Amino acid sequence: MHSSAPHLLNLGVLAHIDAGKTSLTERLLHTAGVIDEIGRVDDGNTRTDSLALERQRGITIKSAVVSFVIPATDVTGPSGGTGSPRLTTAPDVTVNLIDTPGHPDFIAEVERVLSVLDGAVLVVSAVEGVQAQTRVLFRTLRRLRIPTLIFVNKTDRRGARYEGVLDHIAARLTPDIVPIGTVDGIGTRAARCTAANGDIDFVARLTEVLAGHDDALLAAYVEGAAPLPYGRLRTELARQTRDTLVHPVFFGSAATGSGVPELVDGIRDLLPATVGDAKGPVSGSVFKVERGAAGEKIAYVRMFSGTVGTRDSVLYGDGGGGRGGDGADADKAAGKVTAVRVFDRGEDVRAAEVRAGQIGRLWGLGDVRVGDVIGVPRTGVDPGGRFFAPPTLETVVTPLRPADRGALHLALTQLAEQDPLIDLRQDDIRGEVSVSLYGEVQKEVIQATLAADFGLDVSFRETTTICVERVVGTGAAFEIIDKEPNPFLATVGLRVEPAPVGAGVTFRLGVELGSMPYAFFRAVEETVRETLLQGIHGWRVPDCAVTMTHAGYWPRQSHAHGTFDKSMSSTAGDFRNLTPLVLMDALRAAGTTVHEPMHRFLLDVPADTVGAVLPALARLRAVPHTPSTDGASYRLEGDVPAQHVHALEQLLPGLTRGESELETAFDHYEPVRGGTVPARRRTDHDPLHRKDYLLRVVRRTHGGGREGRDGREGSDWSDGREGP
Template sequence: MHTVNLGILAHIDAGKTSLTERLLHAAGVIDEIGSVDDGSTQTDSLALERQRGITIKSAVVSFVVDDIAVNLIDTPGHPDFIAEVERVLGVLDGAVLVVSAVEGVQAQTRILLRTLRRLGIPTLIFANKIDRRGATYDQVLQGISTKLTPATVPMGRLRDPGTPGADFTLFDGADAEFTTRATEVLADHDDGFLTEWLDAGTALPHPRIRRELAAQTKRALVHPVYFGSAATGAGVGPLIAGIRELLPTADGDANGPLSGTVFKVERGPAGEKIAYARMFSGTLHTRDRLRFRGDDAEKVTAIDVFDRGAAVHRASVAAGEIGVLRGLAGVQIGDAIGESRPGTTHRFAPPTLETVVFPRRRADLGALHLALTQLAEQDPLIDLRQDDVRQEISVSLYGEVQKEVIQSTLAEEHGIDVGFRETTTICIERPTGTGASVEMIGKGGNPFLAGIGLRVQPHSGVDFRLEIELGSLPSAFVKAVEESARETLLQGIHGWRVTDCLVTMTYSHYLARQSHAHGTFDKSMSSTAGDFRNLTPLVLMSALQESGTEVSEPLHRFHLELPADALGTVLPVLARLRAAPGTTTMRGSSCLLEGEIPAARVYELQQQLPGLTRGEGVLDSAFDRYEPVRGAIQARPRTDRNPLDRKEYLLRLRVAGR
């Protein structure tokens, strides 16, 4: 039996969780369809998911279509949880992108299809809610073509849209509408097919068009479009047939070298880690040992594999399958099982907001840190920052809804009541020039038995290089300097993470291992890795001060659709929010405005937009790049020992060493 690992993606409220329920029901996995409103669906298991009717965590279910096993992964639609979607993309064979036939293409829909196309993930488009008042056919197809991609092929016709009896029937070989549209789109992406069509001098046979459609869909060149209703089941049968015919099945050799990826980690009832992994090659067995980092290998104690809607115990999980693994206490999201695979970089922008989380009861501070650490294991982009001086913990965010999720999770799962400070924007620092600093043993108040010279300069990415003679410094000391330098760059002169910086070690000196006569090793006479680790922040920050740094803030590119007569009202607001409008395209009584806006002002624009546009404005924004801050530079409170203040830094080191 072949396997397809299928992602269901959509803008919030487009109906993807309801579609998941309908697919499971159509395949005979469940007898009764659950309701998002009632909180009875198979994939929304968190209390907050059931309360709010939104998906927060990805969930895996399965069903069988003829000889194909489908592992279906339901993903969040709210943009605040885009990191959860990101982790799923790397394990998919194909995707279904759900669009509302009432609202049409929405902001998150654009971001998702752009990403799916960039990654080459074969995708079908399903226009849901054809039974709802306001559902359309031509307008939705036009919106998909103009706002998403023209490389689409409608797969059938819609009858009685906007009524409870709305239905969708597939085109067949006699439909000239399908033949013409499909042939033109397919010819745009394959010169050989174009030549075949021109040589024929007439319409190509329907089976030939279907074969080419399947081939190009599997190469993510074109996207078949289906219509239907998850509520009534209309159009779901044709969609299932499309999944079977048009999407590729998982490849990979079950007897090949072991290779897989962990894309989700959660905690079981007893607090144990449970890892979800997609296998790309080889077979993983219970009692096999895996090494993720360091020298210690961990044993897989149990494996579940998804089969017809349920996770069942198996002795192994093979290439193409998704397994639920237990016994791996040190596993983290993104870990490779066996051989690592290329292309595991972020598909979406990192979070650009952060806030301080504080316990309502001071006595819960320690428990809060432990609980947030566990949450960060399940969502690495939470990125905790512990400030021991102020006794504060900061977390990074994509948006305000994440606060509610964190607050609810901490209360329900850990019994901790928390509050939040004001959300702030995460900036970065970049060196603006070249700076250098040197500390020598026994000179200039250097209390460490280490000599270090470092030079910093602008660079693409963060890198560490050596200009000292190879072998002149023990490798353990070099490693200590590099690790300390990278850690120090997490907080630059203004407290922000330093990026695009090359650190070069230009000088080194150490005292070889020594001891008193007939005595044991004496670290007061000999250099240690700790000497180099502790001296590095002082040298590096001194070099950064000489080079200077520029603070940059995240900038979003936005697309704003609004009534044409509201443009004059919106433009002054955009100016006040420091947005830079770009091109304006008129579309009858509406217009599309594109431009750039600081990430810090996006939420404010979202809040004001309904009142400015009579509720008709649609905003789509996504991180684009970092730009230098204009005006006053906001400093970020430091959470380290503050190597910018030599006296304070050395004092804290002494206190910590007692």
Template sequence: MRTLNLGILAHVDAGKTSLTERLLYAAGVIDEIGSVDAGSTQTDSLALERQRGITIKSAVVAFTVGDTAVNLIDTPGHPDFIAEVERVLSVLDGAVLVVSAVEGVQAQTRVLMRTLRRLRIPTLIFVNKLDRAGADLDAVVGQLRVRLTPRIVPLGAAVRPGGKDAAFRPFTAADDGFGARLVDVLADGDDALLADYVDDPAGVSHRRLLRSLARQSRRADVHPVFAGSAITGAGVEELTAGIVSLLPSTSDDGDGGAEGPPSGTVFKVERGPAGEKIAYVRMVAGTLRTRDRLVAGKVTALSVFDGGGARPGPEVTAGRIAKVWGLGAVRIGDTIGATAGTNGDAAAHHFAPPTLETVVVPRHVRERGALHAALAQLAEQDPLIDLRQDDLRQEVSVSLYGEVQKEVVQATLASEYGIDVDFRESTTICVERLLGSGEAIELITDDTNPFLAGVGLRVEPAPVRSGVTFRLAIELGSLPPAFLRAIEETVRETLHQGLAGWDVPDCRVTLTWSQYYPRQSHAHGTFDKSMSSTAGDFRLLTPLVLMTALTRAGTRVHEPIHRFELELPADTLGQVLPALARLRAVPGTPSPSPAAAGAYVLEGDLPAAHAHELQQQLPALTRGEGVLETRFDRYQPVAGPPPDRPRTDHDPLHRDEYLLHVVRRV
């Protein structure tokens, strides 16, 4: 038995959840096809998903085709829940990208395909909704070539599109020009095929072309295109055959062998009915068994996905996906077993980070504690929420991708935790970058230093996206490991709030000096803290030294900038350009749209703070015909007075106030 971990991805409302239902039905897993509108689908199990008719959380179902066990992962299509998609990408063998035959290539379609290609995940494209009025497969195929990639291979034609009897007719060797079209695309990735075709076009068999198509599809070099309707089932049989024959799968023993050390990736965490933590793990190698002890805990139970859902079992082998109980310390992104220790926090993100932040306020003050606990559990399931506790103001803030995600968080807190909340207005998340280098030092003997610790730190700019690096310029062994660890942890925590209160994401911090008093005891052997340094001394002194070094280096606030692409009727340019100027956008030169006659495409840069506002104004500006795609591009310096963010700590920038809080004296 072979295993294929398959992701279904799409822009919202393209029909991927309906396609999942149809694939399960065709495989005999379910007896009746569920409806998104009726809230009866297998993968949209949350009450909120059924109410809204959208996918919010990724869900796993399983079915078997021949000798291949397919673990199908249905992902959200709305851009506000792109973090769910990101976590799934690391466990996929292949993907199906669903595109509507009516709406065509949409903004999220382009974001997803760009990422799938960058990660070289083998991908099939399914053009859905052939039965809908206005369906046009040829037009959509043209959009796929222009807007996604020219490396596509349509494998059939639409029959009677736009009606309930719409069908998908696969091309065969007898179809005029099909072989030549295959060669045009496949020759770039198959030199032998090209040479043989040049020597003797008739000598290249159709079977050989299909073999080359399968090889290049599994390498993510080309992307076969199928079409049909998830509602009527048209084209689904051909797609199912393509999933098995054109996407890579793994044998049960994986690369590491069934009896080797277990190794897997955690891509989802949820809470069970009793509040227990359940980890979704894709096994990479070896076999994980009940009662195995891992760094994150002892495995108490396993459920392996098979035959539609998860079935309890004693073990899970390489290539399979399982729900694992007992790993109380596990987090999303962790690798368990032989490669334990890597966490998703340090992994490169495939999509942009959230650019919005909002404060969550309970309607009843007595529920503050319960709200924090509930948000902490939600942050387990979505680490990019990035819970931020402000103990000074008794407030909690979260990071978000958009307003829909805010509504979902609010509804989840009400339905699952019984907590009614409101949100303050969303604000844009900025960052601070160092302008230069800075250094500071405080000795134990300084009259202004009330701590039994001495610390010297130097801060320097680092390349963008390199993160925070902590280095040593002191002699190894000159400082106890506990004190060294306290300094590094405090440095990283303090850098979450720079001179203006924003995160300082990319810098090098070097420990240049250290002092401490060794452990002192009285004659009768009791420890005397007043004579001995502790880790707490270093944790309290380090913020003062680091912020002094930051002040000497200087920082500048940078705001997130989106790259936008706007397709609009040519006669509306005169209205749109002044609106873009008011929103501080910097558009380029308009160019004729390759996908629509009488339309222009306008590309440029737009501050993330105004992206939502532009989306709201666009229908009135373009008669409802404008199509806007935005994506995070970079951070750039803020023009004008920089915004600051209220601090959540005791503010080491103000020494007297800080010391008054932490040691009760100045």
């Protein structure tokens, strides 16, 4: 007998583009009885590629969720030769399958999904083997300790390999793999996958891999004269798979369905069902936000604990601040859930609630953003944690019709809700908007989306590289209230020092916290962080320590008739306006250097083409490290500036007869060497140029600011607050 209560498993399907990930999703749904006919990516009729643009281009752009049930099954297996066959019962498993993009330009969509997975299937092509994106994805899955099965697809295609692909996986991904079965007729349409069911060769290979991670098993293996019982090995395989120590490898074809039933068994038997207390504190994660037909926001939420129902009021936020309010929940927004839908057997259905372990769609959270935590964060999990490198490219988006500027900004803001990493930069001075990118395909998709969904025709300027600035030394500056050249009723002193790479920006107080109202300290800190988005050369300053060394203000004062007089009382705006001037003076004193993003490349080329490839690498400022040879293949590993990666991809086919294999991924930043230091146009009021900055502040505050005692206009323009 088995329990009728289904187990839950949130499963990601990941792959390099064109490995057959979406086709496998279709086959899994068909095998589970969710769909009657299998859609084809080329025909644009797959279940998970629902966007018109996805159907047109034949690629996955957005993650999609679909649910199916793997029914309970009695599982039999040989006992190891010493008794009757083993009989166990595997319960129903309800799988929320999340199909993710394979193209590297949409890695941000994959990043958001990873945080909600219980397990993953990594798809590898039996023809191409391990590819660039495969390695990036697998390294991340291992780092996050997400249990992963590997499915080698396309065994029916000409050029498909068995041992060759296993060797490739062992060399490029991990040696801790266990092939679950063999393939007859590989490379032909008649290819058939046979599951391993305790045969001698399989048991020997399985024992060897598992014993490498379990001392007790190793001792039994070394000391025992007979093979270990298959039941014990199967149990240990499940444990080590769930502990991410080993990775079972399944072979098959999404096109013919061969090997897919064996993969389904592996998903049920080897990957861990989700755990979570439906009666515990509410804790969930928003991994996707989309807009409904009426423009309302819909949040995709994975619940880890607790239950959220219709009409429930919930707190949500990303832990990063900036949503207003005071106290412990200053970074949280409150909302009332107006509707809930959950995924069930291929559909999303209206439900009264979404419980721990489930994925649901919530309506009513008007200010929700991707990455938000619903309720309380999970213990030991950074809600803002990043798994992949940030975008290293950017471009300016301009409407073909100048009258569409406002509509373009609104449309891009909505797209940024769905993909925060496009990182809008609004240049109010020039009336321009720039977006961050992973690649040229992403630019094309943004352009097509703006045309199809918003009716906006746009063009893009040339794509440029996003650099960063790093602080070189220590610098300090201060300005005193009511002393020239300070035009604001505030005293601010700041010291800037370098911090280790990855440390981020830290703000410290070198003055007594009680020396002035807390709201003024907060105004300084917020402005420091905002100002450091554009350093001396216009690039973000990611790692430094800023200490406030001077602070002073004029208390709230009133005239005899009791009216508040801004001209002789400090406001938060004074501190917000003065801080950029002081901080830039301190940065200038410390000095900054511009660093450009570097990609690590791995390049395999025919040995006889090396003479043509090496000069091309030199022209692109690529620096190869120690090369190695493998038969007629020559392998180069090294670093290349991000701005030249696309050019390298374009050059290689002609230099290598189309026989090269190139993998690249962001690795680190390096100082720009030689030539002109790249600068980025500023989008703020440019505190590097004091006179122009003050004129812009005066212009912005005209009519809403104050006249100082000497006729100077003031500065309470940033948020309308007037101090405590």
